[in-house]
Amino acid sequence: MLSLTTSKAGHPMTYHHGNLRIALLDRAAEVIAESGIEALSLRALARDIGVSHAAPSRHFKDKADLLAALAAEGQRRMIDALNEAAEAAGDDPVARYNALGRECIRFSLMNRAYALAFENPEVQRHSDKALLEARAAYNRTVRQAAEAAQQAGWHPGVDVDVLQLFSTAAATGAASMLIHDEQYQGMPLEEAERLAAQIINLVIPPSSNALRSNRK
Amino acid sequence: MLSLTTSKAGHPMTYHHGNLRIALLDRAAEVIAESGIEALSLRALARDIGVSHAAPSRHFKDKADLLAALAAEGQRRMIDALNEAAEAAGDDPVARYNALGRECIRFSLMNRAYALAFENPEVQRHSDKALLEARAAYNRTVRQAAEAAQQAGWHPGVDVDVLQLFSTAAATGAASMLIHDEQYQGMPLEEAERLAAQIINLVIPPSSNALRSNRK
DNA sequence: CCTAAATGTTGTCACTGACAACTTCGAAAG
DNA sequence: CTTTCGAAGTTGTCAGTGACAACATTTAGG
Numbered sequence: 001m002l003s004l005t006t007s008k009a010g011h012p013m014t015y016h017h018g019n020l021r022i023a024l025l026d027r028a029a030e031v032i033a034e035s036g037i038e039a040l041s042l043r044a045l046a047r048d049i050g051v052s053h054a055a056p057s058r059h060f061k062d063k064a065d066l067l068a069a070l071a072a073e074g075q076r077r078m079i080d081a082l083n084e085a086a087e088a089a090g091d092d093p094v095a096r097y098n099a100l101g102r103e104c105i106r107f108s109l110m111n112r113a114y115a116l117a118f119e120n121p122e123v124q125r126h127s128d129k130a131l132l133e134a135r136a137a138y139n140r141t142v143r144q145a146a147e148a149a150q151q152a153g154w155h156p157g158v159d160v161d162v163l164q165l166f167s168t169a170a171a172t173g174a175a176s177m178l179i180h181d182e183q184y185q186g187m188p189l190e191e192a193e194r195l196a197a198q199i200i201n202l203v204i205p206p207s208s209n210a211l212r213s214n215r216k
Numbered sequence: 217m218l219s220l221t222t223s224k225a226g227h228p229m230t231y232h233h234g235n236l237r238i239a240l241l242d243r244a245a246e247v248i249a250e251s252g253i254e255a256l257s258l259r260a261l262a263r264d265i266g267v268s269h270a271a272p273s274r275h276f277k278d279k280a281d282l283l284a285a286l287a288a289e290g291q292r293r294m295i296d297a298l299n300e301a302a303e304a305a306g307d308d309p310v311a312r313y314n315a316l317g318r319e320c321i322r323f324s325l326m327n328r329a330y331a332l333a334f335e336n337p338e339v340q341r342h343s344d345k346a347l348l349e350a351r352a353a354y355n356r357t358v359r360q361a362a363e364a365a366q367q368a369g370w371h372p373g374v375d376v377d378v379l380q381l382f383s384t385a386a387a388t389g390a391a392s393m394l395i396h397d398e399q400y401q402g403m404p405l406e407e408a409e410r411l412a413a414q415i416i417n418l419v420i421p422p423s424s425n426a427l428r429s430n431r432k
Numbered sequence: 433c434c435t436a437a438a439t440g441t442t443g444t445c446a447c448t449g450a451c452a453a454c455t456t457c458g459a460a461a462g
Numbered sequence: 463c464t465t466t467c468g469a470a471g472t473t474g475t476c477a478g479t480g481a482c483a484a485c486a487t488t489t490a491g492g
Binding site: 437444458 | 466477486
């Protein structure tokens with residue numbers, strides 16, 4: 001009898017799933033996006049995929065380990081998305097950092113499971129190597145872009161550590177509010193992107209030209 | 217035999233705790249501050265307080281209900297703290313809103329359990345009446361202060377909804393990062409308060425005078 | 433004084449995460 | 463091709479949990 005859960009198309013179910021780690025991560029992302037992290041259960045994931053309740057432990061040390069792996073994957077994908085957004089914004093470091101901030105929010109809205117994993121306290125204090133590396137890479141990306149924006153005239157004289165903390169806080173805080181706050185539920189992505197742009201424009205203007213012409 | 221858990225000083229343990237709801241909330245705050253929300257267990261709280269495992273259900277519908285009650289209590293206390301900070305800042309609406317932002321971060325750092333409850337997804341989607349009212353009161357407080365600051369010259373021409381979202385995102389995002397990010401663990405409160413001031417000063421200057429003299 | 437509600441209790445169930453021991457498969461080495 | 467070992471499954475068990483039911487005690491109100 002063919003099984004829908006087998007990883008080998010057209011083959012009878014075998015003892016070895018063949019791709020269980022990936023399947024667990026994909027299914028976990030679905031469950032989190034639909035029902036939140038609190039609804040995540042290793043046993044339920046195993047049932048959904050059609051393996052025994054102890055099979056996940058061959059791939060993840062524990063539940064927090066799976067969440068950390070999911071967050072690491074999300075962090076890597078977000079770095080790629082941020083770099084693409086910066087590239088698309090051209091050469092102006094101010095425009096690039098503005099694009100980075102907007103993409104941070106947009107990525108979180110489009111990848112709800114990753115966003116929820118990022119802000120989960122157990123994930124945040126996890127010492128998983130891949131996650132720590134992904135987070136460090138993310139911090140380097142943001143830091144380099146913040147330094148370039150400052151060199152181009154954004155908040156000269158302010159400690160770049162503070163600028164990085166300020167801009168990251170605003171972007172991730174906005175993403176979190178758009179995800180959780182009831183008043184934004186169901187908001188179309190385009191409208192949320194416009195709102196994200198308005199917020200990020202208060203953090204850093206959309207271009208160096210806009211920066212020079214700003215008067216408060 | 218006297219029991220340390222009895223609510224009536226000097227009285228033998230009675231069947232009725234007398235103050236169980238408050239005791240559960242207080243102990244929950246301790247556990248959350250020490251070990252995080254994931255470590256919270258109704259049964260463990262009951263054991264700690266010396267009542268049976270089902271006693272909490274007489275005061276809280278379920279675990280999420282207890283968390284929501286804790287968050288509502290924290291929200292009310294935060295509103296009081298924000299109002300006190302604004303009063304202490306004087307009459308300048310820009311200075312008052314700046315003080316509000318700083319106090320939001322300071323309060324979260326000093327009340328870790330409340331801060332963790334605020335950002336917990338189950339709490340955020342909870343429909344507990346007291347929590348919704350507290351949250352609405354908080355939003356009114358922030359909204360009125362944002363409108364006054366705008367009237368005094370802060371970001372004229374920007375939708376005040378966007379200003380409120382921007383400033384709330386920056387303050388709560390910074391609080392969350394200071395709480396969770398490993399590099400800020402163990403930072404003395406005074407140093408964290410200075411950092412909070414630097415961040416909030418990027419959101420809104422410390423006074424209307426500073427607003428007028430800003431050039432970017 | 434009586435009654436009903438509040439607030440406890442004991443008990444049970446299903447589910448969970450974690451761990452142990454065993455089984456099957458696959459890859460690598462000879 | 464065979465053997466061996468590790469990977470990756472399995473079944474089973476335990477302790478703890480949340481939730482619910484039914485019972486017991488206390489308190490407040492009529």
